[in-house]
Amino acid sequence: MTEIQERHADAIGPTVRTPGVKRVVDLDLSTKYGEFRAVGYLDLERGDEQVALIHGDVGGREETLTRLHSECLTGDAFGSTHCECGDQLSMALRAIVAEGHGVLVYLRGHEGRGIGLLAKLRAMRLQAEGLDTVEANLALGLPVDARDYGVAARMLHDLGVPSVRLLSNNPRKREALESHGVEVTEQVPLLIPPREQNISYLRTKRERMDHHLPHLDAVAHWS
Template identity: 80%
Template sequence: MTEKVGVLGKKSPKRTGVERIVNAPLPTVYGEFRAVGYMDHDRGDEQVALVHGDIGTENVLTRLHSECLTGDAFGSQHCECGDQLASALRAVVAEGRGVVVYLRGHEGRGIGLLAKLRAMALQAEGLDTVEANLALGLPVDARDYGAAAGILADLGVRSVRLMSNNPRKREALLKHGITVAEQVPLLIPPCESNITYLRTKRERLDHHLPHLDAVAHWS
């Protein structure tokens, strides 16, 4: 953010953290939500949390969903992201209360859309998702969850039941002062197009994906 200069020539303090900007009703095919929009002043990203019901403060069913244009919007079967997002929204409505924080700037585990597409091209040539990022000189996972923790704190959430198979999300929330009362698996049946990708997430990124054992016959 550009620093403003006041009438006395002094720079105004630079804003940091997340700031709530707007709160609007959002009817969806899954149910009624409130879309709470934020500005992340540290990264310059616009963020949104979808809130259903009177969430309270403790043990709130929560999903931190990393932006994935190819999966969320285009229905890519290279990953399970779109199905995970839909499942999380359904689960929150079924629970009667909960939050899905949709994290912009997380495309491709934080490397950006074009870099992710380049990594996907390398994966089509035989590299796994970790090897592809490294071959491009990029980090395996560049995501930061500080904004997510800030959004949850602004919503009054102190502890969550976190819908995730990724232990690093749990560790990140704990680091930022949000208690994780339970980590709730979000297991999507794999398909032939994403089984190698999912196995790599389990074997090299420590994701908890026990259901992959049932499809060990796929190459």
């Protein structure tokens, strides 16, 4: 192993054979938020290509600040104000860099809470017509939330991360990680100031999907 390879291995922990995922590539990735290691995986069960962004030394580190970020093309890439996904992605990366170490697992195949891009766009059209995000999925004959976080847990195991402080408002993510053997010592809120365009969407997440969004009380006057 070369000196560079040894440095990378030390930063992300020992490579182990983790059932269900295959580590394919890792490289340095400079971003506007800071310096990261991008570690690419193949999900051997579903065929999806996944990536973890790692800042600092996380191998064997307890209580690593971690974000499981579900893919959202409209929010992450296009800056849609229908959701808060793009802002959450930016805030999570900034928080990880400020912490000095951490992991963001970017989960492909999670578009529209797992229903896919085109179905999500159809659901958004129904929401524009008056349905909430839960009703829209059900009207299309689709599950409210079809996401599976097993691959995220397997990636964290492979990276040598035994426990996390989870950047999320969603209790399901915590439950999923713990069910796959990743200890969650704290759930760290990731609260984005709401907009008039997404307040209804956010209220539905709080009232019907149990997301912890106490900051919405400050805008109770919005219709």
